Amino acid sequence: MISIDRFLSDEQDPKAVEKVIGKLNDLLTSNEEILYLAVQKKPAVNLLPDSIAVTNKRIFYCEPGNLGLTMNFKDISWKNVKEVSFKEEFFGSKFICVPQQGENIVTEFIPKVQARRLNQAANEQLEQLRERQRLDLLEEKRTSPSPVTVHANPEPEVQQETTIMPVPEVPAVFAAPEPSPALAEPEDETTLKLRKLKTLFDKHLITQEEYDAKKADILNSL
Known part of the structure:
Protein backbone atom coordinates (compact mmCIF):
# COMPACT_ATOMS: atom_id res chain seq x y z
CA MET A 1 0.00 0.00 0.00
CA ILE A 2 1.30 3.47 -0.92
CA SER A 3 1.93 5.81 2.01
CA ILE A 4 0.01 9.09 1.69
CA ASP A 5 2.31 11.15 3.93
CA ARG A 6 4.52 12.41 1.10
CA PHE A 7 1.45 13.67 -0.80
CA LEU A 8 0.39 16.01 2.04
CA SER A 9 3.40 18.34 1.87
CA ASP A 10 1.47 21.24 0.27
CA GLU A 11 -1.68 21.16 2.43
CA GLN A 12 -3.59 18.69 0.29
CA ASP A 13 -6.88 17.43 1.74
CA PRO A 14 -5.89 14.22 3.62
CA LYS A 15 -9.27 12.52 3.08
CA ALA A 16 -9.23 13.23 -0.65
CA VAL A 17 -5.61 12.05 -0.95
CA GLU A 18 -6.31 8.83 0.92
CA LYS A 19 -9.32 8.03 -1.27
CA VAL A 20 -7.50 8.79 -4.55
CA ILE A 21 -4.31 6.92 -3.62
CA GLY A 22 -6.33 3.87 -2.57
CA LYS A 23 -8.00 3.76 -5.99
CA LEU A 24 -4.89 4.60 -8.03
CA ASN A 25 -2.91 1.84 -6.36
CA ASP A 26 -4.93 -0.69 -8.37
CA LEU A 27 -4.47 1.18 -11.67
CA LEU A 28 -0.71 1.60 -11.74
CA LEU A 37 -0.79 14.70 -6.36
CA ALA A 38 -2.70 17.99 -6.38
CA VAL A 39 -6.18 18.37 -4.85
CA GLN A 40 -8.75 20.97 -5.90
CA LYS A 41 -9.80 23.52 -3.26
CA LYS A 42 -13.03 25.28 -4.17
CA PRO A 43 -13.70 28.67 -2.54
CA ALA A 44 -17.10 27.80 -1.05
CA VAL A 45 -17.96 24.12 -0.56
CA ASN A 46 -15.10 21.70 -1.08
CA LEU A 47 -16.77 18.40 -0.19
CA LEU A 48 -15.94 16.49 -3.39
CA PRO A 49 -12.73 17.97 -4.83
CA THR A 55 3.18 9.49 -12.58
CA ASN A 56 6.31 8.63 -14.54
CA LYS A 57 4.10 7.25 -17.35
CA ARG A 58 0.96 9.41 -17.51
CA ILE A 59 -1.27 12.02 -15.88
CA PHE A 60 -4.47 11.02 -14.07
CA TYR A 61 -7.62 13.16 -13.65
CA CYS A 62 -9.65 11.89 -10.68
CA GLU A 63 -13.26 13.04 -10.29
CA PRO A 64 -15.57 11.83 -7.46
CA GLY A 65 -19.01 10.59 -8.54
CA ASN A 66 -22.27 9.51 -6.94
CA LEU A 67 -21.83 11.85 -3.97
CA GLY A 68 -18.33 10.55 -3.33
CA LEU A 69 -19.24 6.86 -3.42
CA THR A 70 -17.35 6.26 -6.66
CA MET A 71 -14.31 7.73 -8.41
CA ASN A 72 -14.00 8.40 -12.13
CA PHE A 73 -10.52 8.29 -13.65
CA LYS A 74 -9.28 9.68 -16.94
CA ASP A 75 -5.64 9.32 -17.93
CA ILE A 76 -3.42 10.48 -20.78
CA SER A 77 0.08 9.14 -21.47
CA TRP A 78 2.98 11.58 -21.79
CA LYS A 79 3.54 10.73 -25.47
CA ASN A 80 0.03 12.09 -26.13
CA VAL A 81 0.63 15.35 -24.23
CA LYS A 82 1.83 18.37 -26.20
CA GLU A 83 2.40 20.70 -23.24
CA VAL A 84 1.16 21.67 -19.77
CA SER A 85 0.84 25.05 -18.07
CA PHE A 86 -0.95 26.83 -15.24
CA LYS A 87 -2.48 30.24 -14.71
CA GLU A 88 -2.76 31.84 -11.28
CA GLU A 89 -6.08 33.49 -10.45
CA PHE A 90 -7.73 35.08 -7.41
CA PHE A 91 -8.98 31.72 -6.15
CA GLY A 92 -6.14 29.30 -6.81
CA SER A 93 -4.90 28.41 -10.28
CA LYS A 94 -6.03 26.81 -13.51
CA PHE A 95 -3.98 23.79 -14.57
CA ILE A 96 -4.03 23.33 -18.34
CA CYS A 97 -3.06 20.18 -20.25
CA VAL A 98 -2.79 20.47 -24.05
CA PRO A 99 -3.04 17.02 -25.69
CA ILE A 105 -8.15 19.78 -20.28
CA VAL A 106 -8.59 22.61 -17.75
CA THR A 107 -8.92 22.09 -13.98
CA GLU A 108 -9.78 25.13 -11.83
CA PHE A 109 -9.24 25.96 -8.15
CA ILE A 110 -5.91 24.14 -7.77
CA PRO A 111 -4.01 25.82 -4.89
CA LYS A 112 -1.22 27.98 -6.29
CA VAL A 113 1.63 26.11 -4.60
CA GLN A 114 0.25 22.77 -5.74
CA ALA A 115 -0.25 24.08 -9.29
CA ARG A 116 3.40 25.13 -9.49
CA ARG A 117 4.62 21.78 -8.17
CA LEU A 118 2.24 19.91 -10.48
CA ASN A 119 3.46 21.90 -13.49
CA GLN A 120 7.10 21.24 -12.55
CA ALA A 121 6.59 17.49 -12.16
CA ALA A 122 4.67 17.22 -15.45
CA ASN A 123 7.25 19.19 -17.44
CA GLU A 124 10.08 17.08 -16.06
CA GLN A 125 8.37 13.96 -17.41
CA LEU A 126 7.79 15.60 -20.81
CA GLU A 127 11.46 16.62 -21.02
CA GLN A 128 12.62 13.08 -20.15
CA LEU A 129 10.31 11.62 -22.80
CA ARG A 130 11.63 13.99 -25.49
CA PRO A 145 22.07 0.52 -43.16
CA SER A 146 22.69 2.97 -45.99
CA PRO A 147 20.09 2.81 -48.77
CA VAL A 148 21.15 0.83 -51.85
CA THR A 149 20.35 2.31 -55.26
CA VAL A 150 19.17 -0.29 -57.78
CA HIS A 151 19.69 0.63 -61.40
CA ALA A 152 17.43 -0.71 -64.15
CA ASN A 153 18.94 -3.20 -66.55
CA PRO A 154 20.25 -1.36 -69.62
CA GLU A 155 18.96 -2.22 -73.06
CA PRO A 156 21.17 -4.84 -74.76
CA GLU A 157 23.41 -3.41 -77.39
CA VAL A 158 22.89 -4.53 -81.01
CA GLN A 159 25.89 -6.54 -82.14
CA GLN A 160 27.29 -5.60 -85.51
CA GLU A 161 29.00 -8.14 -87.72
CA THR A 162 32.69 -7.47 -88.06
CA THR A 163 35.48 -9.13 -89.98
CA ILE A 164 38.01 -10.76 -87.66
CA MET A 165 41.56 -10.10 -88.77
CA PRO A 166 44.33 -12.47 -87.69
CA VAL A 167 46.34 -11.17 -84.77
CA PRO A 168 50.11 -11.60 -84.83
CA GLU A 169 51.54 -13.66 -82.04
CA VAL A 170 53.22 -11.71 -79.28
CA PRO A 171 55.21 -12.93 -76.29
CA ALA A 172 53.06 -13.88 -73.34
CA VAL A 173 52.99 -11.28 -70.58
CA PHE A 174 52.20 -12.36 -67.07
CA ALA A 175 49.62 -10.07 -65.49
CA ALA A 176 50.29 -8.76 -62.04
CA PRO A 177 48.19 -10.51 -59.39
CA GLU A 178 45.03 -8.66 -58.50
CA PRO A 179 45.02 -7.16 -55.02
CA SER A 180 42.97 -9.12 -52.55
CA PRO A 181 39.68 -7.43 -51.63
CA ALA A 182 39.83 -5.27 -48.55
CA LEU A 183 38.43 -6.76 -45.43
CA ALA A 184 35.11 -5.37 -44.27
CA GLU A 185 35.65 -2.48 -41.93
CA PRO A 186 34.77 -3.53 -38.37
CA GLU A 187 32.09 -1.64 -36.46
CA ASP A 188 33.26 1.34 -34.44
CA GLU A 189 33.54 1.12 -30.66
CA THR A 190 30.49 3.31 -30.01
CA THR A 191 28.20 1.08 -32.12
CA LEU A 192 29.47 -2.04 -30.33
CA LYS A 193 28.79 -0.45 -26.94
CA LEU A 194 25.25 0.50 -27.99
CA ARG A 195 24.56 -3.03 -29.29
CA LYS A 196 25.84 -4.61 -26.04
CA LEU A 197 23.78 -2.18 -23.95
CA LYS A 198 20.64 -2.99 -26.01
CA THR A 199 21.27 -6.71 -25.54
CA LEU A 200 21.46 -6.27 -21.74
CA PHE A 201 18.21 -4.32 -21.77
CA ASP A 202 16.42 -6.88 -23.99
CA LYS A 203 17.47 -9.66 -21.59
CA HIS A 204 16.04 -7.60 -18.66
CA LEU A 205 19.48 -7.42 -17.02
CA ILE A 206 19.19 -3.63 -16.60
CA THR A 207 16.23 -1.31 -16.01
CA GLN A 208 14.77 1.28 -18.42
CA GLU A 209 16.36 4.08 -16.35
CA GLU A 210 19.80 2.44 -16.40
CA TYR A 211 19.51 1.81 -20.13
CA ASP A 212 18.53 5.44 -20.88
CA ALA A 213 21.28 6.86 -18.65
CA LYS A 214 24.04 4.64 -20.06
CA LYS A 215 22.94 5.22 -23.65
CA ALA A 216 23.02 8.98 -23.07
CA ASP A 217 26.58 8.71 -21.64
CA ILE A 218 27.77 6.77 -24.70
CA LEU A 219 26.24 9.16 -27.23
CA ASN A 220 27.36 12.28 -25.35
CA SER A 221 30.97 10.99 -25.40
CA LEU A 222 31.06 11.29 -29.22
Missing part, protein backbone atom coordinates in the same frame (compact mmCIF):
# COMPACT_ATOMS: atom_id res chain seq x y z
CA THR A 29 1.24 -0.60 -14.14
CA SER A 30 4.61 -2.26 -13.63
CA ASN A 31 7.35 0.23 -12.62
CA GLU A 32 4.80 3.08 -12.53
CA GLU A 33 5.12 5.52 -9.62
CA ILE A 34 3.03 8.48 -8.45
CA LEU A 35 5.28 11.55 -8.37
CA TYR A 36 2.88 14.27 -7.25
CA ASP A 50 -11.14 16.75 -8.07
CA SER A 51 -7.52 15.61 -8.03
CA ILE A 52 -4.67 15.42 -10.54
CA ALA A 53 -1.93 12.82 -10.18
CA VAL A 54 1.35 12.80 -12.11
CA GLN A 100 -1.62 16.16 -29.11
CA GLN A 101 -5.21 15.78 -30.32
CA GLY A 102 -8.52 16.98 -28.94
CA GLU A 103 -9.52 19.81 -26.63
CA ASN A 104 -7.50 21.24 -23.75
CA GLU A 131 15.23 13.21 -24.53
CA ARG A 132 14.57 9.45 -24.82
CA GLN A 133 12.95 10.00 -28.21
CA ARG A 134 15.96 12.05 -29.36
CA LEU A 135 18.44 9.37 -28.26
CA ASP A 136 16.39 6.60 -29.87
CA LEU A 137 16.34 8.55 -33.14
CA LEU A 138 20.12 9.04 -33.02
CA GLU A 139 20.68 5.35 -32.39
CA GLU A 140 18.31 4.40 -35.21
CA LYS A 141 20.18 6.63 -37.64
CA ARG A 142 23.55 5.19 -36.57
CA THR A 143 22.52 1.56 -36.84
CA SER A 144 20.32 1.69 -39.94
Whole structure:
Protein backbone atom coordinates (compact mmCIF):
# COMPACT_ATOMS: atom_id res chain seq x y z
CA MET A 1 0.00 0.00 0.00
CA ILE A 2 1.30 3.47 -0.92
CA SER A 3 1.93 5.81 2.01
CA ILE A 4 0.01 9.09 1.69
CA ASP A 5 2.31 11.15 3.93
CA ARG A 6 4.52 12.41 1.10
CA PHE A 7 1.45 13.67 -0.80
CA LEU A 8 0.39 16.01 2.04
CA SER A 9 3.40 18.34 1.87
CA ASP A 10 1.47 21.24 0.27
CA GLU A 11 -1.68 21.16 2.43
CA GLN A 12 -3.59 18.69 0.29
CA ASP A 13 -6.88 17.43 1.74
CA PRO A 14 -5.89 14.22 3.62
CA LYS A 15 -9.27 12.52 3.08
CA ALA A 16 -9.23 13.23 -0.65
CA VAL A 17 -5.61 12.05 -0.95
CA GLU A 18 -6.31 8.83 0.92
CA LYS A 19 -9.32 8.03 -1.27
CA VAL A 20 -7.50 8.79 -4.55
CA ILE A 21 -4.31 6.92 -3.62
CA GLY A 22 -6.33 3.87 -2.57
CA LYS A 23 -8.00 3.76 -5.99
CA LEU A 24 -4.89 4.60 -8.03
CA ASN A 25 -2.91 1.84 -6.36
CA ASP A 26 -4.93 -0.69 -8.37
CA LEU A 27 -4.47 1.18 -11.67
CA LEU A 28 -0.71 1.60 -11.74
CA THR A 29 1.24 -0.60 -14.14
CA SER A 30 4.61 -2.26 -13.63
CA ASN A 31 7.35 0.23 -12.62
CA GLU A 32 4.80 3.08 -12.53
CA GLU A 33 5.12 5.52 -9.62
CA ILE A 34 3.03 8.48 -8.45
CA LEU A 35 5.28 11.55 -8.37
CA TYR A 36 2.88 14.27 -7.25
CA LEU A 37 -0.79 14.70 -6.36
CA ALA A 38 -2.70 17.99 -6.38
CA VAL A 39 -6.18 18.37 -4.85
CA GLN A 40 -8.75 20.97 -5.90
CA LYS A 41 -9.80 23.52 -3.26
CA LYS A 42 -13.03 25.28 -4.17
CA PRO A 43 -13.70 28.67 -2.54
CA ALA A 44 -17.10 27.80 -1.05
CA VAL A 45 -17.96 24.12 -0.56
CA ASN A 46 -15.10 21.70 -1.08
CA LEU A 47 -16.77 18.40 -0.19
CA LEU A 48 -15.94 16.49 -3.39
CA PRO A 49 -12.73 17.97 -4.83
CA ASP A 50 -11.14 16.75 -8.07
CA SER A 51 -7.52 15.61 -8.03
CA ILE A 52 -4.67 15.42 -10.54
CA ALA A 53 -1.93 12.82 -10.18
CA VAL A 54 1.35 12.80 -12.11
CA THR A 55 3.18 9.49 -12.58
CA ASN A 56 6.31 8.63 -14.54
CA LYS A 57 4.10 7.25 -17.35
CA ARG A 58 0.96 9.41 -17.51
CA ILE A 59 -1.27 12.02 -15.88
CA PHE A 60 -4.47 11.02 -14.07
CA TYR A 61 -7.62 13.16 -13.65
CA CYS A 62 -9.65 11.89 -10.68
CA GLU A 63 -13.26 13.04 -10.29
CA PRO A 64 -15.57 11.83 -7.46
CA GLY A 65 -19.01 10.59 -8.54
CA ASN A 66 -22.27 9.51 -6.94
CA LEU A 67 -21.83 11.85 -3.97
CA GLY A 68 -18.33 10.55 -3.33
CA LEU A 69 -19.24 6.86 -3.42
CA THR A 70 -17.35 6.26 -6.66
CA MET A 71 -14.31 7.73 -8.41
CA ASN A 72 -14.00 8.40 -12.13
CA PHE A 73 -10.52 8.29 -13.65
CA LYS A 74 -9.28 9.68 -16.94
CA ASP A 75 -5.64 9.32 -17.93
CA ILE A 76 -3.42 10.48 -20.78
CA SER A 77 0.08 9.14 -21.47
CA TRP A 78 2.98 11.58 -21.79
CA LYS A 79 3.54 10.73 -25.47
CA ASN A 80 0.03 12.09 -26.13
CA VAL A 81 0.63 15.35 -24.23
CA LYS A 82 1.83 18.37 -26.20
CA GLU A 83 2.40 20.70 -23.24
CA VAL A 84 1.16 21.67 -19.77
CA SER A 85 0.84 25.05 -18.07
CA PHE A 86 -0.95 26.83 -15.24
CA LYS A 87 -2.48 30.24 -14.71
CA GLU A 88 -2.76 31.84 -11.28
CA GLU A 89 -6.08 33.49 -10.45
CA PHE A 90 -7.73 35.08 -7.41
CA PHE A 91 -8.98 31.72 -6.15
CA GLY A 92 -6.14 29.30 -6.81
CA SER A 93 -4.90 28.41 -10.28
CA LYS A 94 -6.03 26.81 -13.51
CA PHE A 95 -3.98 23.79 -14.57
CA ILE A 96 -4.03 23.33 -18.34
CA CYS A 97 -3.06 20.18 -20.25
CA VAL A 98 -2.79 20.47 -24.05
CA PRO A 99 -3.04 17.02 -25.69
CA GLN A 100 -1.62 16.16 -29.11
CA GLN A 101 -5.21 15.78 -30.32
CA GLY A 102 -8.52 16.98 -28.94
CA GLU A 103 -9.52 19.81 -26.63
CA ASN A 104 -7.50 21.24 -23.75
CA ILE A 105 -8.15 19.78 -20.28
CA VAL A 106 -8.59 22.61 -17.75
CA THR A 107 -8.92 22.09 -13.98
CA GLU A 108 -9.78 25.13 -11.83
CA PHE A 109 -9.24 25.96 -8.15
CA ILE A 110 -5.91 24.14 -7.77
CA PRO A 111 -4.01 25.82 -4.89
CA LYS A 112 -1.22 27.98 -6.29
CA VAL A 113 1.63 26.11 -4.60
CA GLN A 114 0.25 22.77 -5.74
CA ALA A 115 -0.25 24.08 -9.29
CA ARG A 116 3.40 25.13 -9.49
CA ARG A 117 4.62 21.78 -8.17
CA LEU A 118 2.24 19.91 -10.48
CA ASN A 119 3.46 21.90 -13.49
CA GLN A 120 7.10 21.24 -12.55
CA ALA A 121 6.59 17.49 -12.16
CA ALA A 122 4.67 17.22 -15.45
CA ASN A 123 7.25 19.19 -17.44
CA GLU A 124 10.08 17.08 -16.06
CA GLN A 125 8.37 13.96 -17.41
CA LEU A 126 7.79 15.60 -20.81
CA GLU A 127 11.46 16.62 -21.02
CA GLN A 128 12.62 13.08 -20.15
CA LEU A 129 10.31 11.62 -22.80
CA ARG A 130 11.63 13.99 -25.49
CA GLU A 131 15.23 13.21 -24.53
CA ARG A 132 14.57 9.45 -24.82
CA GLN A 133 12.95 10.00 -28.21
CA ARG A 134 15.96 12.05 -29.36
CA LEU A 135 18.44 9.37 -28.26
CA ASP A 136 16.39 6.60 -29.87
CA LEU A 137 16.34 8.55 -33.14
CA LEU A 138 20.12 9.04 -33.02
CA GLU A 139 20.68 5.35 -32.39
CA GLU A 140 18.31 4.40 -35.21
CA LYS A 141 20.18 6.63 -37.64
CA ARG A 142 23.55 5.19 -36.57
CA THR A 143 22.52 1.56 -36.84
CA SER A 144 20.32 1.69 -39.94
CA PRO A 145 22.07 0.52 -43.16
CA SER A 146 22.69 2.97 -45.99
CA PRO A 147 20.09 2.81 -48.77
CA VAL A 148 21.15 0.83 -51.85
CA THR A 149 20.35 2.31 -55.26
CA VAL A 150 19.17 -0.29 -57.78
CA HIS A 151 19.69 0.63 -61.40
CA ALA A 152 17.43 -0.71 -64.15
CA ASN A 153 18.94 -3.20 -66.55
CA PRO A 154 20.25 -1.36 -69.62
CA GLU A 155 18.96 -2.22 -73.06
CA PRO A 156 21.17 -4.84 -74.76
CA GLU A 157 23.41 -3.41 -77.39
CA VAL A 158 22.89 -4.53 -81.01
CA GLN A 159 25.89 -6.54 -82.14
CA GLN A 160 27.29 -5.60 -85.51
CA GLU A 161 29.00 -8.14 -87.72
CA THR A 162 32.69 -7.47 -88.06
CA THR A 163 35.48 -9.13 -89.98
CA ILE A 164 38.01 -10.76 -87.66
CA MET A 165 41.56 -10.10 -88.77
CA PRO A 166 44.33 -12.47 -87.69
CA VAL A 167 46.34 -11.17 -84.77
CA PRO A 168 50.11 -11.60 -84.83
CA GLU A 169 51.54 -13.66 -82.04
CA VAL A 170 53.22 -11.71 -79.28
CA PRO A 171 55.21 -12.93 -76.29
CA ALA A 172 53.06 -13.88 -73.34
CA VAL A 173 52.99 -11.28 -70.58
CA PHE A 174 52.20 -12.36 -67.07
CA ALA A 175 49.62 -10.07 -65.49
CA ALA A 176 50.29 -8.76 -62.04
CA PRO A 177 48.19 -10.51 -59.39
CA GLU A 178 45.03 -8.66 -58.50
CA PRO A 179 45.02 -7.16 -55.02
CA SER A 180 42.97 -9.12 -52.55
CA PRO A 181 39.68 -7.43 -51.63
CA ALA A 182 39.83 -5.27 -48.55
CA LEU A 183 38.43 -6.76 -45.43
CA ALA A 184 35.11 -5.37 -44.27
CA GLU A 185 35.65 -2.48 -41.93
CA PRO A 186 34.77 -3.53 -38.37
CA GLU A 187 32.09 -1.64 -36.46
CA ASP A 188 33.26 1.34 -34.44
CA GLU A 189 33.54 1.12 -30.66
CA THR A 190 30.49 3.31 -30.01
CA THR A 191 28.20 1.08 -32.12
CA LEU A 192 29.47 -2.04 -30.33
CA LYS A 193 28.79 -0.45 -26.94
CA LEU A 194 25.25 0.50 -27.99
CA ARG A 195 24.56 -3.03 -29.29
CA LYS A 196 25.84 -4.61 -26.04
CA LEU A 197 23.78 -2.18 -23.95
CA LYS A 198 20.64 -2.99 -26.01
CA THR A 199 21.27 -6.71 -25.54
CA LEU A 200 21.46 -6.27 -21.74
CA PHE A 201 18.21 -4.32 -21.77
CA ASP A 202 16.42 -6.88 -23.99
CA LYS A 203 17.47 -9.66 -21.59
CA HIS A 204 16.04 -7.60 -18.66
CA LEU A 205 19.48 -7.42 -17.02
CA ILE A 206 19.19 -3.63 -16.60
CA THR A 207 16.23 -1.31 -16.01
CA GLN A 208 14.77 1.28 -18.42
CA GLU A 209 16.36 4.08 -16.35
CA GLU A 210 19.80 2.44 -16.40
CA TYR A 211 19.51 1.81 -20.13
CA ASP A 212 18.53 5.44 -20.88
CA ALA A 213 21.28 6.86 -18.65
CA LYS A 214 24.04 4.64 -20.06
CA LYS A 215 22.94 5.22 -23.65
CA ALA A 216 23.02 8.98 -23.07
CA ASP A 217 26.58 8.71 -21.64
CA ILE A 218 27.77 6.77 -24.70
CA LEU A 219 26.24 9.16 -27.23
CA ASN A 220 27.36 12.28 -25.35
CA SER A 221 30.97 10.99 -25.40
CA LEU A 222 31.06 11.29 -29.22
